[in-house]
Amino acid sequence: MSQFISLLELAVPATTPLLLACLGEIFSERSGVLNLGIEGLMSIGALTAIIVVLSGGGLWSGVIMSMVVAGVGALVFAILTISLKSDQVVSGVMIALLGVAVANFYGNNWSGETITTFSQTKLPLIGDFLVSIPYIGELLFMNTPIDYLALILVPISWYILFRTKLGLKITAAGNESKAADTMGIDPIKIRYLTVVISGLFAGLAGAALSLGFTGYWTANLIDSRGWIAIAIVIVARWDPRKALIGAFAFGFTYSLQFGLQGFNYERLPLSDALGNTYAFLFDPIIISTYPFVVTIAMLVFFSIGTNTDLVAPQELAKNYIREGE
C-alpha cells in the first residue's frame, strides 16, 4: 500500500505539465491548427523559468516570462502557418526541434544549478479538511500553486470553449472556416489567438515542470511530454474535462518510472523464467518506455470502433486560404 501511495504522490506533479500543455493544444486544434511545436515551446519555457529564478527573479516572474517566451515562439509558428500557409505538420515538427535545440544550446550554461521549487501548500478554507482524508488526502490536496492553477484552468477552458461566444467562434474556425468568414468571424484572427494561447499554456507547462517539480534544468528536460500531451488531446476527444482524466492516467505512468525502480521483485517466490521476465519488465530503461507504449495503446483503444472523424475538428491541420488570396 505504501508503495502505491508513493506512486500516486509523484503522479500529481507529473500530471500538471501534461495537463497544461494539453489544454493549450485543445484551443489551437479546435480552431483548426495542429500545433506540433509544443515540445519545443515547453523546452524554452522551462529553461526561461529557470534562468529567471537563477538570475534573482521570483518564482512567479519566472512563470510569467516562460509564458511570454513560449507565446512568442507560438507566434512564429502562427505567422508561418496562418499567414504564409506553410504545412502545419512540417512547421510544427521543426518548431519542436528548434525549441528543444535552442534550449539545450543555451541551457548548457545553466544546468547543474538547483533552485527552490514552489512549495506544497493546502488550499485555503477547505484545505485542512481535505488533507485529513486518509491515504489520498495528503497526496491529492497538498500540492504546489501551479498544480491548483492547472486544475482550475480545466473548467475555465471548458467554459470558454463550450459556453461562450468566443468558444463558438473557435469551433466555427476549426469546422466551417469559410462559412464563418462570410458571417463576419475572421478565422485568421481566431487562429492567431488560439495558437498564441497554446503557446502560453505550453510555457506554463514548461515552468510547471522546472519550477514545480525538478528545480533544475538539464538537457532534454521535457523528455517528450509535449508529444504525449498532443496524443492526450486525441484520446480526450478535444474536451478539457476528459483531458484531466487522460493527463492523470499518463502522469501516473510517468510516475511509475520513479516508483517501480525501487520495487524489489527478487524477494517474491518466482521461477527462473518468471524472474527473468520481471527483471526485464522492471529494468529502469524498459520502464522508461512505458509512457510511449501506453500512449500508443490508448490511441489504438480509443480509435477502434469509434469514428474519430465525427468529433475531430473538420479542418484540423488545413490552412485557411481566402478566396482571391
Next chain:
Amino acid sequence: MKSVKIGDFDLQIRKREEKGKFINIGVVLGAVVSSFILVGIVISSYGVSPIEAFQLGFSYALSPSGFSGLIVRMIPLLLVGLAVYIPLRAGLYNVAGGAGIYGGGIAAAAIGLATPGAGRLSLLMALTGGAIAGMVILAIPGILRAYWDINEILTTLLLSFMFVRLNNYAVTVMRGEGGTLTGEALPPNAVSPTIGSSSIHIGLLIAILGFVLAYFLFRKTAFGYEIDMFGDNPTAAVRSGINRNKVIIGTFLLGGLLSGVAGASEVVGLHGRLLPDFSPGYGFTAVAIAIIGRKNIYRVLGATFLFAFVYIWGARIELLLPVPTAVIAVFEATVILFFLVGEGIVNYRVDVQKQTSADEKEVISV
C-alpha cells in the same frame, strides 16, 4: 488581394501565377545562407568567432579525411531520408526514422554476435535482419493508419522515442567483457570491409541501391504512380480504384526497409558494435531532407549532401571550440523554417503601383 498604400505607392499582394525557373533553387540557397548567418549569431553568443568556426569546419570538410567522413555521413542520411521521402509522396509523415535505425541496428548486432561460425554470410544475415526489423517496426504505424485512421505522426514519433531507449537497453544486454559502455565487438566476419584506409563501408553500396530503388519506384512502376496519385488527392485516388491500404502500408514497409538497413549498416559498417545513441537525430534530419526534396529525388540527394556537411562541420567545431552539439539541430530546424518562409513568400508577388499623375499609374513589379 491585399492592398497597402504608402505615400504615392500602392502595394498589392497577389498570388504568383508563374514562377521563374530558378526561384525554387533560390529559395533553398536563401534558406541555407540565412541559416548559416543565424547560426553564426548563435555561435557568437558563446563568445566564439563565427568566422573562425566556419573556416575550421569548411577547411576540414574539404580535406581528404573530411571527404571520407562526408560520404560516411551521407550513407545513413540518404537511406533514412528516402525512408521519409517515399511515404511523404503519398502525403504520409514518417517521423520514425529513428525507430527503424535503432531497430535495424539492434537486430544486426544481435545476428552478428549470434552467428560467429557462419563466415561472410554473417554480414549478409545481419543486414537482412536489420532490414526486416525495420519493416516490422514501421508496419505498426502503417497498419494503424490504414485500418483505424490513427495519426501516423504521433505513432511514428512515439516509436522513435521508444527505440532510442530500447537500444540503450540492448547495449546493456550485449555488453562485452570489461563492462564497457558499448556493446560487444562483432566477430570480424560480421563487420563490413572498408575502402582502403578510409571508413567508407558496405553502406555506400546499399545507399546507392536504395537511391536506384526509389528512382525506379517513381519513374517506372505502377505502385510509384499510385503513391503519387494518392498523395495528390486521396479521395480521387481511392475512387479511381487505388487500394488505400496498399499505398499506406506499402510506403511504410519501404520506409522500414530503408531505415532498418541504414541502422544495420551503421552497426556492421561504421561502428562494428552496438553503441548507445548511435543515431544523432538522423530521424529528424531525414524529415528535413524529405521536405527539401519535395517531389524530386535529385533534390533529396542534394539535401543529404547539405546535411551531411552540416553534421561533420558541427562535429568539427564542437570538438575544437566550446560550442554545444545542439548547434547542428538549430541549423537543421532553421534551414527548414527559412525554407518554408521562402516558399510562402514566393507564392505571392508584390505589385507596386506609383501614382504618377492624377489618373496614370506606373506599375513596378517585384
